[in-house]
Amino acid sequence: MKIGELAKVTGVSTSRIRFYESHGLLPMPLRQENGYRVYSEAIVSRLKTITVSKALGFSLSEIQGFLPDDPNDVIQRSDVVSNLENKLHQIDQKLKELQEMRENVSQMIAYHKDPNSKKC
Amino acid sequence: MKIGELAKVTGVSTSRIRFYESHGLLPMPLRQENGYRVYSEAIVSRLKTITVSKALGFSLSEIQGFLPDDPNDVIQRSDVVSNLENKLHQIDQKLKELQEMRENVSQMIAYHKDPNSKKC
DNA sequence: ATAAACCTTTAACCATGGTTGAAGGTCAAG
DNA sequence: CTTGACCTTCAACCATGGTTAAAGGTTTAT
Numbered sequence: 484m485k486i487g488e489l490a491k492v493t494g495v496s497t498s499r500i501r502f503y504e505s506h507g508l509l510p511m512p513l514r515q516e517n518g519y520r521v522y523s524e525a526i527v528s529r530l531k532t533i534t535v536s537k538a539l540g541f542s543l544s545e546i547q548g549f550l551p552d553d554p555n556d557v558i559q560r561s562d563v564v565s566n567l568e569n570k571l572h573q574i575d576q577k578l579k580e581l582q583e584m585r586e587n588v589s590q591m592i593a594y595h596k597d598p599n600s601k602k603c
Numbered sequence: 604m605k606i607g608e609l610a611k612v613t614g615v616s617t618s619r620i621r622f623y624e625s626h627g628l629l630p631m632p633l634r635q636e637n638g639y640r641v642y643s644e645a646i647v648s649r650l651k652t653i654t655v656s657k658a659l660g661f662s663l664s665e666i667q668g669f670l671p672d673d674p675n676d677v678i679q680r681s682d683v684v685s686n687l688e689n690k691l692h693q694i695d696q697k698l699k700e701l702q703e704m705r706e707n708v709s710q711m712i713a714y715h716k717d718p719n720s721k722k723c
Numbered sequence: 724a725t726a727a728a729c730c731t732t733t734a735a736c737c738a739t740g741g742t743t744g745a746a747g748g749t750c751a752a753g
Numbered sequence: 754c755t756t757g758a759c760c761t762t763c764a765a766c767c768a769t770g771g772t773t774a775a776a777g778g779t780t781t782a783t
Contacts, residue, residue, distance in 0.1 A: 485729080485730075486729095486730075487728090487729065487730080496771090496772080497730090498771075498772060498773080499770085499771065499772085501731095501732095502770075502771060502772090506770090515730095517730075517731090517778080517779060517780085518730075518731060518778085518779090519729085519730055519731080519779085520730085520731095535704075536704075537770095538700065539697075539700050539701055539704045540697060540700075540701070542769075542770090543769080543770070544769090564712060564715045564716060567708055567711050567712045567715065568712060570708055571705065571708050571709060571712065574701060574704060574705045574708060575705070577701060578698065578701050578702070578705065581694060581697060581698050581701065582698065584659050584660055584694055585691065585694045585695070585698065587659055588659060588687055588690050588691050588694060589691060591683075591687050592684055592687045592688060592691065595683050595684045595687065596684060605759080605760075606759095606760075607758090607759065607760080616741090616742080617760090618741075618742060618743080619740085619741065619742085621761095621762095622740075622741060622742090626740090635760095637748075637749060637750085637760075637761090638748080638749090638760075638761060638762095639749085639759085639760055639761080640760085640761090657740095662739080662740095663739075663740070664739090724783100725782100725783090726781100726782090726783090727780100727781085727782085727783105728779100728780080728781080728782100729778100729779075729780070729781090730777100730778075730779065730780090731776100731777075731778070731779095732775100732776090732777090732778105733774100733775090733776095734773100734774085734775085735772100735773080735774080735775100736771105736772080736773075736774090737770100737771085737772075737773095738769100738770095738771095739768100739769085739770105740767100740768095740769105741766105741767085741768095742765105742766080742767075743764100743765080743766070743767095744763100744764090744765080744766095745762100745763090745764085745765100746761100746762090746763095747760100747761075747762090748759100748760075748761070748762105749758100749759075749760070749761095750757100750758085750759075750760095751756105751757090751758085751759100752755105752756090752757090752758105753754100753755090753756090
């Protein structure tokens with residue numbers, strides 16, 4: 484498929500696809516004779532993974548860190564596992580921070596609803 | 604106090620203080636004859652509020668939204684509460700997503716450790 | 724054959740949240 | 754009176770995550 488179709492099926496704009504490619508999140512695709520990019524199906528799920536990860540608050544460089552270099556490489560086991568375990572650790576860290584944030588905001592709400600209860 | 608001292612007591616750089624001022628988060632301070640900014644104590648807690656709010660994940664425009672225009676004014680309760688409740692909702696949403704991602708990554712690790720167990 | 728719809732690259736622009744530097748004024752100490 | 758530590762403004766720069774425009778080539782349909 485060409486870039487326009489990939490954009491359509493993934494909901495990611497063509498400019499963004501090229502942006503991701505230039506920043507190393509997507510591999511350099513094959514080209515047609517005329518220079519048009521040609522994509523395989525593998526790229527669709529990779530792009531979706533990027534989109535989901537972004538929505539979860541991961542930066543592009545974080546995403547780059549845990550995606551395999553080659554979207555066809557499902558199994559570079561040791562690398563992938565250590566990358567994923569690393570990522571899991573980061574997720575747990577982020578969860579902890581977010582939970583602390585929730586606690587703080589929650590307390591701020593309580594305070595503002597009843598300022599007499601406690602000083603902040 | 605002058606800007607340097609304010610920076611020292613709040614831990615916020617002078618450039619950042621001027622940046623906040625130019626972006627409406629801090630009111631235009633009085634000036635000495637020579638043009639130097641002069642701050643009162645009230646600005647210290649406002650700056651600290653900004654710092655804490657930022658740490659809680661609020662953007663500068665969100666913070667601007669719930670800080671009173673005049674740092675001597677008491678923050679309007681209803682505004683703050685609804686802003687905070689909104690933020691709490693966003694945090695809960697993000698927590699949910701992050702927990703889902705944790706689950707996914709966790710499963711990916713299990714898969715890569717034992718590829719025969721299940722297809723992904 | 725010509726328009727539209729597609730593709731290419733490079734460069735500039737946008738917002739966010741600042742920092743850094745240049746060019747200069749002011750103030751206190753030696 | 755000069756040095757250093759402050760202060761001023763304004764403009765440029767940085768990273769992040771893109772979009773938009775310019776200038777052009779290709780493909781498809783009428």
